[in-house]
Amino acid sequence: MSAVAQLPTLYEYYTGGGIIGGLSDDQSYFTLNNKNVTLYSGAMHYFRVPKEYWRDRLRKMRAAGLNTVETYIPWNLHEPQPNYFDFGQNGSDMEQFLDLTTFLKTAQEEDLLAIVRPGPYICSEWEFGGLPSWLLRDKGIKIRTSQPTFMRHVTRYFNVLLPILAALQFIRGGPIIAFQIENEYGSTEQKGKFVPDKVYLEELRELYLKHGIEELLFTSDSPTGHGTAGTLPGILLQTANFATDPEKEFNRLKQLQLDKPTMAMEFWTGWFDHWSEVHHVRNDSEFYDVLDRILRYPASVNMYMFHGGTNWGFLNGANIAGGGTDNRGYQPDTTSYDYNAPLSEAGDYTEKYVMVKELIKKYSKSPIRTPQVPSVTLRTKYPSVTITQQLKLREILDRIPYKFISERPAPMELLPMNNGSGQSYGYVVYRKVGLDIPRDSILKIGGHVCDTVMVLINGMLISKPLTQKEDLDGFGYWRIKDGTLHLGSEDVSNATLELVVENWGRNNFGYLEQFFQYKGIWQGGIYLNNEELLDWQIVPIEFKRAWTNNLSGWHKLDDLWLPGPALYKATITIDNPQDTYIDMSAWMKGIVIVNGFVLGRHASTLGPQQTLYLPAPLLKKGTNEIVVFEHFVGKNNIDFSEDPIFYTPSSRNHPSVIKKN
Structure with missing residues (x-):
């Protein structure tokens, strides 16, 4: 037997002889069950990784020398409608x-410990920062405050969530050693407008205590940027979030709380992408240098992200640049959350992974066994498949089971559907029938659209397709206010006017007023030649699995060259499902659905993401259906790739250089 095999596992070492205590910050270093411990942690979000791959990713983390995994918990997934909870069975x-x-x-x-960050707000570049959109149905709600309306919803959710977590605490024989109270709450500070609500933090803490949470409670912010604004000094342990300058942040942390352990709760291993940006890649040598300095300080660390995963479906978040609230600074995130992390989106080892393993081995003093590195997960490039069937927009709308009448356009969140919780994701269509449109008419949408709009007359696309990133500055997109569109040089009688609006993801970070964000057309009216159009039919398109899988009336491709939103279907027969990427670089903009599951978004002319990660667990042996909802121009086939493809956007329709990650 080798010397390594004779070493104890992590749990054998820290629980041998019984458990009498959890993670302690009662001194200037951490102890776990009264034994010194340095936390080598990595962030991995279970909701961004297929369940079938959880063990693989966790095993790879432990093999790098990590002793802890950290995860957020997304409220919007676990309570998608008020009082309807899903923790994997509902x-x-x-x-x-x-x-x-x-x-x-x-x-x-x-053999990993766990740090859990339940929110209720989590940021995480996740849709609405993990908050459920139905919160916006309560008029005047002030999220992330002690306002009774907001806290009533939080309390109901935590009354279900916290007992689940309480049973999994380390002191009760489980893996959880610490819980975060809220998330980067100091970032809400805005002089003259908002001071972080300490009553809110205390009310959250009391909910934890009420439900038997006994493990360490902490907050995380930038010590140099926010001081104690986002915490309860002397009650909650403060930790630091940063990319560089660890000594500066840690020294400030020590000034803010004396004789407490030092920890980076978020050491950013890379960064995320917005659509139309350059793909973010953090220099490996810089990463190595900063991690080395963190461990040398010495401090504990949680690497955010260690494995990024995927923003499935419509669940990507967004930012609002410039601090505005009117949507003009809106920046949606890509579906890929690769993050340039030590483990890639598909679970591949990177150079950063090797560096982490080397540095932990260098600094770790615990006599604990580190397992062997698991083998890589194989991927394949499936042959191209041909699009065989289509549904046009009118045919799609005819198959929506519910439609609503409203005098003026209303946001999707306020629609009377989903058991009173409104529409959270997808598209919403504003339709006006029997309309006479004189030649050279001008359509105007008041305010900013949230977030994109396609305009059709009698099923014909009138607005411009998205062919370059500069188009985002024109009609159809969120940046302009009171956008106008010329509707053509011919009279049209008894016309059907349709405005198809996309929710491209709600903001997940910023000052509190930036979280007041309905989706659809709601900031102003819709005008034809300066006369407001009233009495609209509103049709939600959610692309829920059951609806998509039961669509009927598919027909052969028709007028493929004609721009306009439509569904395109192909099938692929697979004997042995393996991971792959769907290459959408030849398409324009929309979403991809596999076996009814919305895989994610594509926007090839914007970049940087060109491919969508398709893990084997989402495929099945036999026939698989791939459906594309394309906004503008469909294609004859769907291609695959063995590796991810990113590119830097340009003003050309497609770049000449393709960069692989």
């Missing part, structure tokens, strides 16, 4: 990603 479209208990138990089985 049938929501994301059910397969939501078995929180199994994830945490699997982490323990793989």
